[in-house]
Amino acid sequence: MLKGKKWLSVLFAGLLVFALAACSNGEDSGGGSGNANELTFWAPFSGPDGPKMKEIVEEYNKSQDKYEVTLQIVPQSEYYKTVDLAVNGEKNMPDFLIMHGDQILTYANKDVLKSLDDIVGDKIQKDAYHPKGWENATVDGTLYGVPLDIHPLMFYWNKDLFEKAGLDPNKPPKNREEFLEYAQKLTNKDEQQWGFVVPTLWPQQFIFPTIVNQNGGRLLENGELQYTSEPVVEALQFERDLIEKYEVSPANVQQDGEVTLFLQGKNAMHLNGPWMMNQWEDSGINYGVAPVPQLGTEQQAVFANSHNFVIPKAVDDKKVDGITNFLNYVSENGMAWAESGQAPAAKATYESEEFQKLKQQPEVAKQFDNAVFSPKVENWGQISDPLYNAVNEVLLGQKEAKEALEEAQKQAQQYLK
């Protein structure tokens, strides 16, 4: 019996050693492979956009002999966890990777990204991209990313329903008055058909800041939360009025309820990101796409995020030549990326004739000038969480706009260090 126990403890010790050895393994493999011409590239494109990026990488590898890019796709839900572990341990790290614009600040503050200030302007031309692309990749005046695309909120409408309601199916609303007028004409409660079904959860994270900015407001200004400011309250009240006062939306819309109704042809107008295009295409609905109408009271604006190429700080400078060579290739040959529904931020692509012939993508690019991005503050996800709980409860009719936003502001204040 004693022998058995001793034996087990030897085994246990052995396993621990094994586990520790496995943990410290690969310490020397920091910065991907050792060869400066072999580049690993990570991206979160696990949807229909993945094959498009793959196509670009393959074409690039064929176009020249010097560099070899290997694309590794990590599913979106796992992406930043995987990036964190790799970048932090400097183990099995990619040489460059895709990063959303709203994530760059966190990584830049942790000092794990290479500053691109010396590279852009030299190896990469600044005016080859839309200036808004640079804006979302800059933190405190330092540039950390090269934009791949900008994806703003889009306006979609059902052309068949427009026709049925006696509206011009090729003329989307441009402002709040037109939007309300159309929405009321498009609503037919007896047939369970709605003008604009108001979502109560995602994608409010794109819709709500769009209307706030159109109202001339901000959610955060000079480090101060603005949840209770007039433009923010007005935006929320406006959305609620769509349900209760104008009655162009059903109440109690659940997660993705507005998408289901749009796909069923019972929701005439819809706001969502350009990534939804493939779903509309597959469903066969007769849809139109345009810039978001001015639903706010003051100005045109649209909330957006972006995909950017970034380089981990620990990557060897010798690799930068290869990376910039690839990025310049992507900027000249971005049509494959446009086919995924996105609008590349490179002028060579979005100004090209071929691009302008597409249906959705030129409409996306039209909104670049008006794009506004996530506030540049750490933990914005956490700080805005109480806000979207308030939006949810107000749009479900369970709380009043002003009081809910006051509570949200109080709660969010805790997170704002």
Add this chain to the structure above:
Amino acid sequence: MNKRKSSFTSALFVLPYFIMFMAFLVIPLLYGLYISFHDYGLLSNDRPFVGLDNYIAIFNPDSYLSSLFFEGLWNTFQFVIYSVPLLVIIGLGLALLVNSMPAKLRGFFRTVYFIPYSISVSVIAIIWLWLLDTNSGLINNYLTKMGFDPIPWLTTMPYAWISIVAATLWWTIGFNMIIFINALNEVPEDLYEASSIDGASAWQKFIHITLPSIRPIMLFVIITSTIASFNIYGQPYLMTGGGPGDSTEVLLMGIVEQAFEQRQLGSASAMAIIMALIMIIVSIIQFKISNPAKKGGEQ
């Protein structure tokens, strides 16, 4: 010598499980405990030892961690309280029902009830989202056809909990049912025969023979169902998004958010460990209640 050899052989048989147990349970658990004593930012290189600070923060009512933890815990508790009794009673009911069927149908229905258990939670959530949709779902469609008002299944209380519990039941009930079926088959047939001779009714047989005979299995099902219910995550995450407001935001959602959105593995690990302790305590209480004063010879 011979004895030593045989215990060595037995150890070999345990080895595969032991390795898995170490690699996927003990080592991560100890590592989690280690992390919980540190200010462990996922992206920072400096991860100082902070002792019990992470735990203290959870119990400090002024810290946001405290509201994150206790609100999540309360929502999780609600789910456990609603779901466990139903998981056990309906599981047993289905097992009795399936067992009383003709032998040919039994296999068929056993499979039918078990199939949902093998489907992933994302598919379950999508099926139920479509069934329950307020404005375009199947169930409300029938309700309105029959002249009732549509019910906002996922956006108001108490319907949000009802929907989540219903989806969970449909998803996991097959597992409990299979275990109960096996337990029922183990009950010696002669007990029933003897009681029939004594003139016992079906209900009396159930109360006095079936229930006492399957008691150890019952305890097993109650404890595994409780643990599984504590670990609720996918259903509210995908079906209600934690809403309305944050009333279905369960503890695991908070822990995952703290770990991977805030990248604070230290406090997230501390939350996870307190959660595990609570689950252990609840399981012990259940065990004590179901097995008051363990009787000598009985199992």
